[in-house]
Amino acid sequence: MPEAAVRELTFAQAIKEALAEEMRRDPKVCILGEDVAEAGTPFKVLSGLVEEFGTERVIDTPISEAGFTGLAVGAAMTGVRPVVDIMFGDFITLTMDQMVNQAAKVHYMSGGTWKVPMVMRTTLGAARRSAAQHSQSLHAWFSHVPGLKVVLPSTPYDAKGLLKTAIRDENPVVFFEDKMMYKLKGPVPAEEYTIPLGLADVKRVGRDITLVATSSMVQVALGAAKLLEEAGISAEVVDPRTTWPLDEKTIVESVKKTSRAIVMDEGYGRYGVAAEIAAVIAEGAFYQLDGPVKRMGAMHVPIPFSPPLEDATLPTDRTVFEAARALCSRS
Amino acid sequence: MTIAAGSSETQTALGVQQWMGMYRQMLSIRLFEEQVNELYKRALMPGLAHLYSGEEAVAVGICEALRGDDYITSTHRGHGHCLAKGATPDRMFAELLGKEAGYCRGKGGSMHIADPKTGNLGANAIVGGSAGIATGAAFSAKQLKTGQVAVCFFGEGALGQGLFYEVMNLAQLWKLPVIYVCENNLYNEYTHYTETTAGDILARGTAFGLHAESVDGQDVRAVHATAARLVERARRGEGPALLMCKTYRYTGHHVGDISREYYRSKQEEQHWMGERDPIKLFAGWLLEQKHAEKAQLEGIYAEIETQMKKAVEFAVAAPYPGLDQVEQDIYA
Numbered sequence: 001m002p003e004a005a006v007r008e009l010t011f012a013q014a015i016k017e018a019l020a021e022e023m024r025r026d027p028k029v030c031i032l033g034e035d036v037a038e039a040g041t042p043f044k045v046l047s048g049l050v051e052e053f054g055t056e057r058v059i060d061t062p063i064s065e066a067g068f069t070g071l072a073v074g075a076a077m078t079g080v081r082p083v084v085d086i087m088f089g090d091f092i093t094l095t096m097d098q099m100v101n102q103a104a105k106v107h108y109m110s111g112g113t114w115k116v117p118m119v120m121r122t123t124l125g126a127a128r129r130s131a132a133q134h135s136q137s138l139h140a141w142f143s144h145v146p147g148l149k150v151v152l153p154s155t156p157y158d159a160k161g162l163l164k165t166a167i168r169d170e171n172p173v174v175f176f177e178d179k180m181m182y183k184l185k186g187p188v189p190a191e192e193y194t195i196p197l198g199l200a201d202v203k204r205v206g207r208d209i210t211l212v213a214t215s216s217m218v219q220v221a222l223g224a225a226k227l228l229e230e231a232g233i234s235a236e237v238v239d240p241r242t243t244w245p246l247d248e249k250t251i252v253e254s255v256k257k258t259s260r261a262i263v264m265d266e267g268y269g270r271y272g273v274a275a276e277i278a279a280v281i282a283e284g285a286f287y288q289l290d291g292p293v294k295r296m297g298a299m300h301v302p303i304p305f306s307p308p309l310e311d312a313t314l315p316t317d318r319t320v321f322e323a324a325r326a327l328c329s330r331s
Numbered sequence: 332m333t334i335a336a337g338s339s340e341t342q343t344a345l346g347v348q349q350w351m352g353m354y355r356q357m358l359s360i361r362l363f364e365e366q367v368n369e370l371y372k373r374a375l376m377p378g379l380a381h382l383y384s385g386e387e388a389v390a391v392g393i394c395e396a397l398r399g400d401d402y403i404t405s406t407h408r409g410h411g412h413c414l415a416k417g418a419t420p421d422r423m424f425a426e427l428l429g430k431e432a433g434y435c436r437g438k439g440g441s442m443h444i445a446d447p448k449t450g451n452l453g454a455n456a457i458v459g460g461s462a463g464i465a466t467g468a469a470f471s472a473k474q475l476k477t478g479q480v481a482v483c484f485f486g487e488g489a490l491g492q493g494l495f496y497e498v499m500n501l502a503q504l505w506k507l508p509v510i511y512v513c514e515n516n517l518y519n520e521y522t523h524y525t526e527t528t529a530g531d532i533l534a535r536g537t538a539f540g541l542h543a544e545s546v547d548g549q550d551v552r553a554v555h556a557t558a559a560r561l562v563e564r565a566r567r568g569e570g571p572a573l574l575m576c577k578t579y580r581y582t583g584h585h586v587g588d589i590s591r592e593y594y595r596s597k598q599e600e601q602h603w604m605g606e607r608d609p610i611k612l613f614a615g616w617l618l619e620q621k622h623a624e625k626a627q628l629e630g631i632y633a634e635i636e637t638q639m640k641k642a643v644e645f646a647v648a649a650p651y652p653g654l655d656q657v658e659q660d661i662y663a
Contacts, residue, residue, distance in 0.1 A: 030474065056474070062504070067497025070463015071470055074481075077452060078402065078471035097494070101457050102464060110445035110453055111436035112660035146661050170663035 007190050012045045012182040014156035015121075018163035019046070019083065021192070023053050026081060029167060030057040032068050033085025033121075041085060043123075043182055065094035069120065073103045076118035076172070083167060086122035088134045089176060092141070095120070103172040104147030117170045119163075123179040124152075125216045125266055126303045126310055135303035135310070137215075137266040140273045142174045143243040149173040149197055150243045154218035156186040158241055161195030169197065178216040178266075198245030202254065206236035209260040209324050212251055212277055213237060217264035217296075223317030224324060231321075233328050243273050251277060252284035259290040260327050264315055269297035291327050296320060345555075347622045353395055353551055354617060355631055357387040357610050360411040362632075362639045363420055367410065367427065367441075371586045375647065376427055380441050383411035385581035388609035389514050390415035392554025393482055396562045402450045402468040402481040404461035407442045408514075408580075409454030412484050417449035420639055424646035431652040432645075438652075438660065450479075459489030462511070466498040469509035469571070480508045480565045487575075488519035490528055490535065499539045499571070508565035510558070511536070511573045514548065516580040521594045536573030548576030549609040552616070579603040 009017065023029045031049065033041070037060045040047030050058040061068040065086055072082040086092055092099070103116050124137035143150045151166055151173060153159035159177070166173040203218060204225050213221035218239050225235040238254050240247055255261045261281050263274040274295040281293050299313040364384045370376040383390065386408075394403070394415035405412040413423060418434065426433025427441050434444050445453035452468060455461040465483030472479040489495055490513070502509050519527050536543035542564070546557045554576060561572040581604060583591055591600075617623040 028475070062497070062500055064497035064501065066494050067463060067466075067501050070494060071467040071498060071501060072463075074404075074452065074464035074467020075470045075474070076467070077464065078468045079477075080467075080471045080474050082467075097457060097460060098463055102455075102460060106445075106453065107663050108660045109435060109439040109443040111434065111438050112663070113435070113447050114445055114453065115663040117663075149662075 006187040008185045009156045009188040010182065011156045011159055011177070011184045011186070012043065014160040014188050015045055015163055015177065016047070016049065017188070018160040018167070020049060020052065022164055022167040023049070023057060028079060029081045029083065030059060031083045031085060032059045032061055032072055034061055034063055034087055036060060036085050042087065043179060045182060046085070065091050066098055069095040070098040070102065072118050073098055073106070073116055076116045077106065077114050081117050081167065083119045083121060086120060089122045089124045089138050090133050090136050092122055092138055099142065099148065099172065099174070100145050104145045107171070108147060115170050116172045118172050119166045120172070120174045122174065122176055124176045125178040125180050126298065126314060127180055129305065129307060129310065131305040132302035137176075137298060139174070139176045139243060140267045140271070143273060143276070147172070149245065151175045151197060152215040152241060152243060153177065154181070154215050154239050154241070156184065156188050158195060158201065160188055161193050162197065162241060165194045165197055168194070173197070176215060180216060195241070197242045198247055200238055200240045200247035200250035202236065202250070203239050204235065204237040206234040206258065208234045208258055208328055209262065210236045210238055210254045210258045211262050211264060211320065211324065213239060213264040214243065214266070214273060216266045217315065220315055220317055220320055221264055224320035227317060227321040228324055231325060233325065235324060240277070246277075246280070248280050248284065251280060255281050255285040256288045259288050261289070262294045262296055262320065262324055262327065264296045264320065266298055266314065268300055269295045270300055272297060291330050294323055294327065296323065349395070350617060350622055353391050353555070354610075354613055354623075354628075355635065356391045356415055357551060357613065358632060359420065359635050359639070360387045360390065360414050361610060362635050363410060363414060363423070366424070366639050366643050368582070368586055370427070370643065377429060378440055380427070380586045381408040381584065382582045382586060383408055385603065385609070386514055386516060386548065386578045387411055388551035388554050388613070389512070389548045389576045389578055390484070392551045393484075393512055393558045395555050396558035397450075397480065397482065400450055401479050401562075402452050402465065404452045404465040404481070404483050405444070405454035406461070406484055406486055407454065407456045407458070408486065409442070409444060409484070413444045413446070413451055413454065416451050418444065418446055418451065420642035421645045424642050425649050428646050428649070429651060430646055430649040432649040436652055436656065436660070459485055459492030459495050461485070462489070462492070462495045462498045466502050466507060466509050469502065469507035470505065472508050473505065478566060480510065480562050482510045482512055484512050484514060486519070487513055487515040487517075487524045487528065487532070490532065491519070496535070499536060499541055499573070502571040503539045503541050506568060506570040508568070509571045510561050510565060511571065513573065513575040514578055515575055516578050518580060518584070518595065520584045521588070523594065532575050533573065541571050541573050543573040543575075545575040545577060548578030549607045549612060551609055551613050579607065
């Protein structure tokens with residue numbers, strides 16, 4: 001019997017569906033943020049939710065990121081399950097004390113008596129011609145802090161399954177969405193599913209080199225893998241999906257098999273997620289490596305506005321292909 | 332502003348037993364802090380200690396107006412709030428000494444005591460850092476229709492923090508049951524507040540449409556009557572309030588702050604301790620009203636002193652947490 005055609009959703013639709021399902025399941029879940037209700041956010045990700053759940057659960061806030069994030073911390077401690085929307089990832093700077101000194105530490109400092117089941121949804125990624133204060137990928141900052149969990153979905157399927165898990169998690173979870181990916185389509189089953197945090201996904205199986213890629217870099221890695229295949233090199237693409245908890249085992253096992261690795265992440269390369277994963281590989285697979293672990297990420301510059309300059313700051317299929325080919329030709 | 336019709340009744344209806352309970356609580360806070368000072372001097376207490384002595388009428392007056400399930404957030408100078416909301420001295424001391432038996436299993440310490448059973452969302456060592464949390468607890472109360480109220484204690488130093496203004500705006504927009512209680516003890520650490528605070532303090536609340544008023548923070552009856560009115564107002568859904576309590580910090584910013592002449596005079600301290608002490612003032616009133624006799628008050632003092640000594644002994648003898656606990660409770 002032929003299988004039913006797999007349903008396709010965009011990344012944005014998958015996120016909205018996850019929120020709607022969780023809000024139907026648990027009346028304590030609510031959304032707080034700037035222009036989240038009738039406007040449905042500038043990216044229109046939340047369009048339609050206020051019609052179903054009302055303004056008591058899809059709540060427009062003043063432009064006060066610290067204020068409504070702090071409010072969400074207290075609300076999460078006392079029985080509500082807030083999902084806060086920080087329109088651009090660059091604005092997480094305004095929430096830092098509330099996330100780092102409050103949300104992340106409440107459970108530990110209280111000896112495990114209080115907990116903070118909240119989600120912060122925000123964005124990352126350049127290439128929208130939005131210049132230096134609307135284009136950064138700052139997820140490394142939150143990944144650095146014990147007490148927070150950080151999720152980086154790269155497909156509509158992952159986005160839905162991971163967001164549902166994040167909302168059900170008893171801890172503060174930061175969920176970074178690549179704003180260039182909202183229109184990306186992919187298969188999303190209609191039936192209920194969730195994806196655990198801390199489980200990497202091998203997006204492509206290969207044997208010669210491992211491309212560990214997060215969020216926006218997963219598509220770049222898959223593009224590079226195609227080019228590599230044409231050149232006779234078989235690349236494996238591993239998507240950690242969460243930077244904390246981090247599935248070190250899947251990453252290390254892949255590199256042990258391929259003996260070469262490039263780590264790709266749109267955050268700044270220096271002191272970043274790519275650096276951390278490269279260190280995990282160095283610690284776990286050093287004796288199986290045939291070459292140095294390479295990091296590829298955003299150039300260490302404020303994101304420029306001018307389109308050709310902005311494009312030059314990011315890894316591409318071609319630059320990753322070149323780097324991978326160079327690594328593979330050394331041994 | 333509207334004064335609740337019931338407020339004067341609340342005031343007179345307070346029985347002698349309740350007055351005596353408040354007196355005991357104030358004295359407990361004072362004697363608790365004296366023990367903290369001793370522990371610090373004997374080098375038994377690690378870290379920092381910010382004593383609440385002199386401000387007891389604020390914590391007791393406010394918390395007496397709250398239900399057991401109402402919420403508070405506290406500050407780095409928070410021992411008084413925690414005790415007034417129902418914490419017990421033995422587990423408080425244990426926490427101050429980093430012991431397993433403490434409220435936070437020793438992981439929080441003096442500046443982070445938290446206790447869900449008494450509605451204590453936690454003391455906070457970021458000045459003004461809990462304004463969001465308190466407002467969020469009030470948001471939950473409204474969202475879940477529980478009838479609870481949240482109180483955010485903060486020092487006048489927190490008036491310099493932007494978060495406070497963001498959440499007052501939110502609280503008034505959404506009519507949240509939260510009372511922002513400013514304990515104005517005159518000093519931001521080592522600096523007189525007039526050097527750091529432009530304009531009028533209450534106007535910061537009224538600018539957002541909050542009900543705002545001030546009260547003599549050394550008069551526990553006045554604090555309580557005002558708090559009772561504001562709490563009931565908030566519980567009825569009439570919105571948040573800003574209450575400034577004028578008070579004084581007897582000791583330094585922390586126990587190591589001994590030489591204070593460069594920022595305030597000994598005469599000023601003596602004036603507050605001699606003429607404006609909240610416990611003496613309240614004791615005087617209790618005696619004058621014949622609610623208590625001198626011997627009775629002396630008996631209470633001796634009783635609490637013994638209780639505090641026992642609580643300290645318990646904490647000193649209590650074991651430290653096992654090292655395996657260092658990585659526990661990071662995630663729920």
